[in-house]
Structures are given as structure tokens and as C-alpha cells.
Amino acid sequence: MKNSGITFLSVVHSYDGDVEADADPLNPGKKRDKSRYVEDDDDDDDDDKLSEVAISSGYTAEYGNALGGVVNSTVRSSTNGGYQVRGALASESQIRVDGLDVGDQFLGGFKKKQPPEDLTTVKTRTNFNETAFFYPQLLTDSSGSVILDFTIPEALTRWKMTAFAHTADLQTGSIERTVVTQKDLMLEPNMPRFMRVGDTMTLPVKITNLTKNVLKGAVELTLLDAFTMKPVSAEFGLGTSARLDFSAPASNATTVQWRVIIPENYQAIVYRIAAKSGDFSDGEETPIPILPNRMLVTESIPMWVSNVAGGGNSTKKFTMEKLKQSASSPTLKHHKLTLEMTSNPAWYAIQALPSLMDFPHECAEQIFNRFYANALAGQLVTSKPRIKQVFDAWKSSPDALSSNLEKNQELKSLLLEETPWVLQGQNETERKKRVALFFDLNRMSNEQSIALNKLSKMQIGNGAFPWFSGLGENRFITHYILAGFGHLSLLGVKTDDPIIRNITSSAILYSDRAANEEYQHLQKMKNFSEDNDYLSSSAIMYLYSRSYFTKKKVKDHAIDAFDFWKEQAKAHWQKRGLMEQAMIALALKRFDIKGTPEEITTSLNERSLTSDELGMYWKENKSGWLWQEAPIETQAILMEAFDEVTGNSKAVELMKVWLLKQKQVQDWATTKATAEACYALLRRGADWLESSNLVEVNIGGKTLDPKSDGSSIEAGTGYFKTSWSGKEISPNMGDITLTKTDKGTAWGGLYWQYYEQLNRITPHTSPLSLSRKIYRKTVTSNGVELAVISPASPLKVGDEIVIKLELRTDRDMEYIHLKDMRGAGFEPTIQLSGYKYQDGLGYYQSPRDGSMNFFISSMSKGTYVLEYPLRVTHEGVFSAGISTIQSMYAPEFSSHSQGDVVRVGK
Template sequence: VETAFFLPALTSNDDGSVTIEFTLPDTLTTWQFKSLAHDASLRSGTLLDTAVAAKDLMVEPVVPRFLREGDVVEIPVKVGNRSTGTLAGKVRLELFDARTGDSRQSLLETPAEQPFELAAGQSKPVVFRVRVADGTETLRYLATGSAGRAADGEEAFLPVLSRRVLVDESVPITLRGPGTRTVTVQRLADSKDLPSIASQSLVVQAASNPAWYAVLALPSIAEPTDESVETLFTRLYANSWAGHIARSDERIAAVFEQWRNPPPGQKPLESPLEKNSELMQTLLAETPWVREAVDEREARHRIGLLFDANRAADEQASALRRLEGMRAGDGGWPWFPGGRTCTPVTLSILAGFGRLRAAGVDLDIQPALATLPWLDGQFVEWWNEAKKRGKGEPTIDSGVALALYARSFFTADMPPQGEAAAAIDSWRNNARMTWMKVDARRSQGHLAIALARSGDRETALSIIDSLRQRAVDADVKPGNETDSWQGMWWRDPHPAWWQWAAAPIETQGVMIEAFDEVAGDREAVEALQVWLLSQKRTSRWRGNRATADAIGALLGRGADLLASTELVTVDVGGETLKPGNDDAPRAEAGTGFIETRFTRREIEPRMGTVTLARKEKGLAFGGVHWQYLDDIANLPAVGRAELAIDKQLFVKRQTKAGPELVAVDGTTRVEVGDELVVRLVVTSDRDYEFLELFDHRPSLTEPVDVLSGWRWADGAGWYLAVRDASTQLFFERLPRGTHVFEYSLRAAHRGTASSGFASIRSRYAPEFSAHSSSVGLEVE
């Protein structure tokens, strides 16, 4: 805030009036005038008023935030007469190349100098029409006006953007071996007939064994995030798996050694948020996710320490001692130390002990066995309460289903006795009759496993058959997958935060266990694991419990996913690149991640076809990323089932029935001052995290909402960033489905311009991206 302070010695005239003269700082604006006057008797008075600092002639050009090659825009120069008499003169607009200083007056379609005549206190705009030619760089403009001795002017820079914009097109690849998978970047394959396209880079990536990303997730649950008992158990879970993996195979130990000491020139274990920075519209530092990237990178860098077998054994023993010390008096575990027994936490810990032992992890299960008397008592209590309620046959709920599942791990160690045995049998009989009424698939999976372990395979297989019939892509055989294939999954509604039994990652873990143990269906297990890894591909597994269950389902069930060392072969346009050759990139240890790059003249249309191949069974992920320059006005929309975006432009009209949106097309009349609504429609067939949406704005408009910050609507939250030439939306999480986002612009200048296109990309997995076409805009 600027301040003009004066302390003059003032003398009033005969009628008591005082004339005050002072000099203001060199700022033409409206000032708040505050004064205090007093006399010798200390009588005082104050005056609050405004003072306008202005020149007799004021010249104020109203320029856009930016221009783009090909735009036609009218720039009004407001000329104001602040004097007490009439002013007549001329106003002039001059354009220069900001870099060289050369004149760019040829861009003006109106005379560079125009006359004006203004009465006292009057102002009016003088309009200059500019057509931005191709090759124009940032301009320096000088608007001047003169009328006799009165003169004014303004000089500043006006950014000019190229009509040729950098466009990213990416195609994901999912390969279930043995076999091949071929994808085509169609616009690259057709680029020979598209002279406006200039290829910049082509990046082909492949991860030969993405199951290792499950191992890389272990450090995230091995670190304490709070003092809860459940967090302590997830640390025990992570260290138990780490010790088991480290001791299971010398080849796996060699991978850990490479992670600890990577070869020269190789940077493994980066966060996915930090990889592929050159493919992003936005630097990571400009997103809201810097902290998440740093945390994930630091966790991955600690992985070498985590997989030290001796340390893992020490951590496991320490966690077991602490877990035993936190037990409540009745034998269960509280949520936090000192609290009462929390049933969901206790059942989750019991099930975790059981899954670890079933996977062959060496672990002392005595803490779990010591909890069984409490659980057996709960079965009796629950059954008695159910009988008291009467009203027909009790319907089993998710809590009882989880309890039956957890108890079934330890039947041979400690068979239930007496009332507990009778209550458990009653609940099993109830499950046989009412399992189809249980809403949560996770609970149906729990019941299938528990019943199979008790000897009732008939009912268990009926549950599995029902689950199979409701699954998506359950009948897809290897080699018949589509490009958007995600494995075997279910179209469940997105659960509310309190519906723990419907949590998707934990539910998929139970599905893997059920199809493996009950049905022995290895093909289904593999397809289920594909979905689980697909979720890790585009997002994090949310929460410690979800991560722990996912790791157990991937590493503890089905084939040994870490055993394969085969690297996929990559064929680009008929040329095969084999990792290990001198001309091929070095593969990252474990994951087998490789990346091949081509630039500009190396890129040919035939390279639009890319094939991944592997001889062994197993899953591989890949992606093709093509960057090219093209005219922003000619760009067609590119999207896939995995991710697509559509951009629509409307003008808001006020009618008797209320506001109405009219689509902007070649016949729509748009005038200066109209409110325009940009509608962005995003569709996806999977959940995403860390999505970036980048929308170009037309130069003739100004954003209505200029403040960046978080926004929420329709169950989604995003960070809105308003830039000079674009609007960006950052989504930390976006569920699958169709989402509509809108923001408003104000038509500020007459002319014609392209609205530009909108693009969306996963920062976690940049092979998932899409962009819209561009919309033309004419403002009258």
C-alpha cells in the first residue's frame, strides 16, 4: 500500500477555508484522503474523502493476456479527458518485435494513428484491429496519445503463442504371456499424409514384471504413521514378507543388491510421479503432489534396508512383543493402546496372521492363538443376540463372515469347543442358507473360504460360480484380451467411506484367495491379479490395510510372480530391440523396466506400430508416447475406453425460464461481455490417481474465477490453477465413470480465435492420456 504523508503549516483565510497542496507518488489512481485539524483549544475535526490522481489526457490500452498465431483481435485503447476543456488529438498504436525491436506495424489492419475529440470528463475507446501472422513472436506495444500540450502513453509486452502446439498421444499396452500384443498410434502411422505434423519424440516403455511393484510398496507400510495397533501389525506384516522374500531366492537377493547399488547411469526406484517428467504439461513442482512424490521416493530408497534379512527378523520380533503388550484384558486388541477391544481390528489382525502362515511365511502365531478364546466367546454372544431378535432366520453380516474366515485359519491348531462349536456350526448353517443375501462380495468370498475349509465345498463352489457370473471379463482367455483389458473384476458401486467390507483393493485380495483355494482356477487368479496390478499402475493402493492385502494376494497366491527373469522383446516398426544388446536400453532390476527413445528425424510412420512379446507366462505393462507439433485448430480428438475427454463451449443466455446454455458453433452469436461456459467431460473405465487436466483458453476471453484453489463437486475434488493462457485441474483421485467439470469465461475482445484443446493425463501412468478437439470462437 502506497502512502503520501504531509505535515504542512496551514493558515485559513477569512472565512476559515484551507487550501491544501501536496505531491502524490507517481501513481494514477484513486487515493483515500484522511486529515485531522485542531485549534489552540484542542478542538478537532476529521475529514475522510477520496482524491483522484489523473493526467489531463489518459491513454489506457486494454490488451488480452496473450495472443496466438492466426488470431484476429480488436484492441481498444481507452482515451480519457480529465481536463476542464475539450481535447482534440490523435492516438497511435505501435507494435514491435520484443526480441529484435523491429517494427511489426504490418499486423495492424486499421490505421496506426486515429483522431479523437473529447469533451471535458468524456472518454471513449479507439479500436485497433490486429491479425497475428505466423512466425510472430512476443510483441512490445506502445500506445500514445497527444492533444496540444497534453500527452500520455503506455508500453508493455504482449505474449504471442505459436499456433503449432506440442501434442502428446499415448497408448497403453497390457500383455499376458506367452504371446504378443500389438498397438498402433494411428495418427503417427498416418503422419506421412499429414504435412502439418512435425514429430518431436517417440518413447516406448515396458515393464517385464510389474509384480515387483508390489514389493516396492512394502516400505510404505513398514514405516509407522501413527500409534494404532493396526499400524503396528502392518509393520509386522511388511517385515515378515520382506524377510520371507529376502530368504526365498538368491536371484531375488541379487535384485535387492542392485536396488541398493544401481549400475552407473541408472536411477531405479524413483516415484512414478517423478518419472516421465518430459511427457507432462506441468512440472511436478507446480502440482499439489510434490510431497507425495518425495515421500514415495524416500520410501523406495529405504527398500534395501527393509530387505535385510537380519533386520527384518529383529523388526518382526520387536513388533510381536509390542503387539502382545497392547492386548486388552479380554484377549482382543484395541484400536489404540489402552482402549477397549475393537472387533474389526482384532479380526483383521487374526486374518493377517493366518494369511502369512498360509503363504509360507515363518512367523510365531501364538499371539493369534491367544485371541481365539475371545473370538469363540463372540460367536456365542452374536448367535444368542440373533436368536433373541427372532423375526425368522438371521442374516449373516460382514462382521460374522470375517470372523468365520479368520477362525478357519486356526481350526486345526485349536478346534472350538462346547457352546462355541455349536455357535460356529449355527453360523455356518446360516451362511449356507443366506449367503446370497450378503451384499458385500468380500464377505461372500470370506464365506466361500470358511465353508470350504469346514468341508462344505458344494456351497463354497456355488458362491464362486455366482461371483464368476457377475464378473467382468471372467471368460476372457489368454491371447483374446482387448487393449483396454484390465483382467477380471466387478462393476461394484463406489463404496462410502464407512463401508469397510466393500473396499475394492481388499475385496479383490479376497477374490484371489477364494478362486485360488476353493476353485483352484489358476487362469482366474491370474486375471484377478492383473486387475490388482492395473490399479497399482494408475494409482496407489490406498491405505496400509489395502496395501497389505494386495501384497499378500499377489505374492502369496497363484504362481510365483517374482520368479520370472525373462525380459519382453520390443518391436518398433518392424525393428526388434532386445534388452541386453549394445543398442538397447539397460533394464531396471526386478521390474525389468526399459525405455527406448527416438527423436525428430529418427521417427517414421512405420514406428506407429509397436509390439511386445514374451515366451513365458506372466504379465507385462508398456506404453507408447508420441509427441508432435501440429496446428491447434486442426487437432482431432483422441481418446480410448481407458480415458477420454470432450471439450464443449457454451454461451450463457438469460431467458424467462432462467439461464440457458447455447452451444457455440459457426452460427452462434457471441458478443463482448457474454459469459462463456467451458464444459469438460471426462470418461474412464478405471479409477485414477494424480490426473492432470490441461485446457487451453481462447485469447479473446478472461477467466471469471481467477483464484486458484481446491474445488469440490459430484463426489470429486480437484485443485484449480488459473494461468494466463490455460486453466489446469489436478485430481488426486478420480473414480471411474463419467465426470463433468465446468468453468466460466468472459468474452473480453472482438475477433476470432481458437479455443484450443483440453488434454488429460495420468502422472502415475502417462500411457493413459487423451485430448479433445479444438473449438473455434468468434466474438462480435
């Protein structure tokens, strides 16, 4: 049995004590002041302090199978005129009703005439607090006793009392006791968490008789409007059947039930149940929310258009089929249609630059990237004055520098405050808003100087860099920093500073020496042969970083090793990953080795995929545990290779599309990814930042003019948003044409919001898709079997069902919210929120009253299946709603399942 309460530390010094309580009936609303803690007579004269006392209610009632083997997992509001505590607190009292044979009365109570009972005088229980009291500091009186004065709540359940005491000299002790509150005649309704309009359901109530005689009487269910408290039983299909007769055997229980149909026009009801048999009575009164059978559905399609060749217009057409066919549904009501477009998303990469200023850890890589960001910003300000103008415009716009997690709240399935990602959204916004400082030339110069001096001090005497100060030399970090200085040099950033020259010269000498030591170690190996494959990741990174400094000659002592690693790269590149192959191609090209670099890029080109939306990419470019398994950095180096080795400008422009599309659905949260992506976008191919034309949009045969219709246009990105409401929306608006008149790419989304009945909602798919199936779980001699539910085999109360949700995505995505609605006649067996891992996907699962919610921080492209169990708790016909999934970072990527109706019982 589950209980809430206090967990106490082990007793260090103990002394004896006792707990006393009256066994008199506890009447709700009346105080009890006779529970007493008694001190041991042998104690000294020091005052004892009973420092913590609490009574907390249990969460489950341990009554038997009176409902055919199903016990409601949560004690509902149950209230009653006066319960008894049987026995003293020092012992436990509980009632079990096992193996009850429920007869015809289970189907609705007895119809036989009984003497009329006046149910209007029955007091109903309404106080279901789960904590009776908590007294953090109590002192004993002169007799060594503590008197607890409290009013017990009205729940029929088991309670646990815990107490901890200590004396002035720190002697300690603790006690724990349980008690059951009950009545001679008890009502235990099995009510749902919520009801939904249009559902038909059965409401069972167990009537327990603890006396030694048969109790015959009447029980009545009254339904009230929760806001006006006026009776509405008739509207729910209850007439004369609201009052039933019952007969409860001695020391046993019986069950009655009512069938109700949930009407419209009510947001919540209060159910009031009263039962009476002679001098015995009980009643309970609690509200239940009513959910509508219509919901606001948001459907969206991502839209894009790319003009990588330039010199002409590029056009792309899109169709939202369900919007075009919306007139066929008599119950569908348009709410809102929203179109948003970003004409030049290349600026989003520039917005990411301030994140490089953040280095929460004093490691060499992040200190270097702080220098890198400031040096790059300085170069941008001097070479592209328009960037400074655009950033100044962003500073005056409240939304331009907001995180994608914080934008478009009205188009998302959940407010950001209701997700685990509030801090991530705030952090990204804060990073972007630091652009106010980012382009201050004086600040940039000062930050560069600080970072460069820190970096110089971290460099070990042999020229290597550690990861953190005090650690040993790290070849990867040294090569990474060396290649970073090479990037800056190619971007036109001045690197002739004496400190930079000293850092790079020392790092080059170390790199040559380390490569030579690795070669000499190999030569000492048994069966060493230069024809074997010894090409390590460190050696590849060495050749790549060293290739930026070809004017620095390799010292004589390392020349053999240098030649050896070049030959290894020529011979064994086929067995390496994408990033390493691109590094080898670049290094060999810069070392003026013919043939192999072109062979590598040809192979890479043959293995690439190209699409209108995603541009050019590689299926195997996935995240992993190794430094070379980083998709953003890999794409950036592949762009570098295609640009330098083959001069394939079209491929470079297509690869830019993929790189930017990752920014659409992900936050470049790491300094390495941001640095490499910004370098690739600014250094390689055409300058997309020069684009200033807005993408042309034609919707429903009409061309939009955001400049004249009052839409706010964001500087740089050319972002704008336009909306239509209600009767302004027509089916022909499902046809959209985008035209890009200058070089680059543009993207956006069309969002259609409408109200529809749950059972009429049909599936909607996108690049992020979702489907749901409901299975009955059975245990056979062959093990557990799952069968899809169907009208031919309806569910029964007590059945366990399994919900299977299949997710598909054609790209890596972050910050995904999945919501699976639940019918009113089902109860989740998973009650606690927590992180889980299933089918290769990690997520946070959170059960709520009407749905199960999944929060997925990161999801790689692929297919995943999530499943969770439910228990059938009520008979009836229930709308199970739909399942929805949406990227909180890019809400245009969304999907939902069909609406399901589930039948339980006859």
C-alpha cells in the same frame, strides 16, 4: 471492489488521530513526503509507535460502462505522466462514467483532420506496482506526527491505506482510508493477457476526459519487439491507422480501437499508447507475451500382453492410427517417438513392501503391518534369494526406485514441481529407497521383535485389540490382526513364537466370546427367529479370521453361536458384497461345509468381467466408506477364494492381471491395500517373480533388441525404454507387436510427440478420454440456457460462455492433470485457485494466463462433466487451443480434444 492489504485485529484501546495530505498533483517518479499522521493532543508524553502502514492497489477499477458494459476484470499496466489526488486522504475521491453513449468513434476514432499533436513528447506510464509502500515500524516526532516519504506507482486505480498504531502502554488504534489516482486525460487500454500467432483481434482503449471542456487530440498505438525495442507495428497490420484522432466530451469518455493480426517470429511485444490534447496527455507502456499457434502434442497408447496359461507364446498387436496417417498433414513435424516396456511388473508389488514399514500412527493395524512386512521380507529372503539380488541391483540404479510421479518428466504434460503432488512423489520415492534397509536380516529381526512387543502390550486383557491404546475393544481390528497372522502362516512364516501364540490364542477366545454375545443379544430380541437375516459384517469377519485356526476348537459356551453364524452365512450370503461373499466362501470351505462355497464362487464367476488388458474383475468392486468397500483388498480375497474353493488357476492368474494393472495407475498408499495385494500375488497361483524373459517388441516390421542397442534394462521388472527422433520416425512405426514368451503379464506404452498447428489437431482417445464443447450462456424467461456456439451465431463482447469437459475412464486412476487452453479474447471469471467438487469428482482448480488447470488426486471409473465460465473481452478470430488430460502416474494414459477456432463479432 477488491483490494490487497493488511487485515487488522479489533482495537483494544483507542485514541484519536488524523491523517493529512496535500492535494497537489502526484508526479510519477517523484517522492511525496507530506502525508502526515497526527497524534491526539491529549495523549501523554509516551512515544507513540505507528507500527504498520501499507498502501496496496485495488485489483479492479470502478469505472462505468464505457466499453459497452464490459469492464476488464484486472487493472492492466496503466501509466501516466502525473496524476492528482483529489482531496485529502481522510476522504475518498473517485470518478464514474456511467451510461456513456458511444457513437461512431467506437469503431476506430475520428478521421476528421485535427491540428497535429506531437506524441513523441508524451511520457508513458510503466510502473504498475500493486503496493505503494509498507513501513512496519514508524515513530512519531516531538509533535506527535509521522511523515510518510514515498513514490506512488503509476496505475490509474483506487488505493487503500491502512495503519495500526500503539503506545508504550499498549493503547492501540487503526485507520483506513482510500484514494483514487487519476489524470484529467486518461488512457485505459483493455489489453489481453496474451496474444497467439495467427489470431485477429481488436484492441480497444477508453479515453476519459475529466475536464469541463471537450478535448480533441490524437492517440497512437505503437508496437515494439520486446527484446530489441524496434517498432514492429507494420508487421501487425498497423500502418497509417496506428494514429487516430479523438474527441472526448466534457466529463465523459470515448473509445478508439485497432485491429491487429498476430504474425509469427515474435515471442513478446511491448505496446506503447500515447494521447495528447493541448496541454493534457497520457501514455502507457507494457509488454504482452505472444504464444505460438503450434504446440508440442503428445499422443500415447497403453500396450499390454498377458500369458496366464504359460507353456507357449502370447502375442498382442497394437496400432497408432494417427502416426500411420501422419504423412497426410503438410504442417506436422515429428519430434520424438518413445517406447517403454515393463516385462515383469509383478516386481512393482515387491517394491511396495517398504511402505509397510511406515506407520505414522501408533494404531494396532499399522503396528501389525510393520511386523507383517518384516516377517514377509524375511520369508522372501530365505525362500527366494533372487529377490535380494534384484533389490541390490535397484539400489545402484537411480531411477528404479523413483516414484512413477517422478519418472518420464519429458513425456508428461506438466512437470511434477508444477502440480500439487510434489510431496506425494517424494514420499513414494523415499518409501521405495528404504529397500536398502529392508532386506537386512538383523534389522528385520529387531523390527519384528519391536513391533510384536508393542502389539502384545496393546492387547487388552480380554484378548481384544483397540484401534489406539486407551480406546475400547475393536472387533474389526482384532479380526484383521488374527487373519493377518493366518496369512503369514500360510505363506510359510514361522508363527510358533510364544508371543504370537499368546496373542492369537487370546484373540481367538475374545472373538468366540464376542460372537456369542452378539448371538445372545439377538435371542433376547422380540420376534427373534433363526430363519431371519441377522448376518452382520462383524460376524462375517469373525468366521473368516476364525477359519485360519480350525485346529483351535470353539469352547462349549460359544459353540451354539458358532453354528448359528455358519448357518446364517449359508442362508444369506446372496445379499452381501463381493468381499464378504468371498470371505464366507473361504470360511465355509475351511469349516468343511459342502456346496455353499462352490455356489458362491460360481455366482462370483458369472458376475465377473474379463478383458485382454485388465484380466478378470468385477464392475461393482468400487471404493466406499466401509471397510469391506476396498477394491485392492477385495480383489486379493477374491483370488484367495477362487484358489482355495475351486482351484481355478486360470481365474487366479487373470485376477492377478487386474491387481497389477491397478498398481500401474495408482500408488498403493495404504498399508492394508499393500499387505493384502502382496499376500495375494505371492501366495496365490503361479510364481510370476520367476519370470526373467524380456517381452519381445516388433515396431514397424523391425524387432527391437534392447540388450544390443544400449538400452538400460532394469533388474527384476525388465523395464527398458527406447526413443527415436525427427527423421528416424516413419508412419509404419505405428504398427507394434508384443510377444510374451513366459508366464505372467507385461505392459508399457508408445508415446508420439509432434508439432502441429492448433486448428489442425484432431481428437485422440485412450482408456482415459476427454472431449470439450463450448456453449453460449443466455438468461431467458425459462431460466439459463446453453447453446453450442456456431459460425451462424458468432459471439459478442460481453457474452458469457461455458466450457464443458467430459471425462471418461474405464478404471480407477490417481494423479490426473487436465489442462484446458483458452483463447486470447476470453477472460476467466474464476480468478482464484481452490478445491472444488462437481459431478461427483473432487479436484483442485487453478486458473493461469493461457489455460485452466484441474488436478484430480483420485478418480473412480466412470464418466464426469466439469464446467467453468469465461467472459468474452475482445473482438476477433481466436484459436482456443485444445484440452489435454494425462495420468501423471502412468503417462501412457492420455487424451486430448480437437483444436477449436472461435469468432467474436463481425
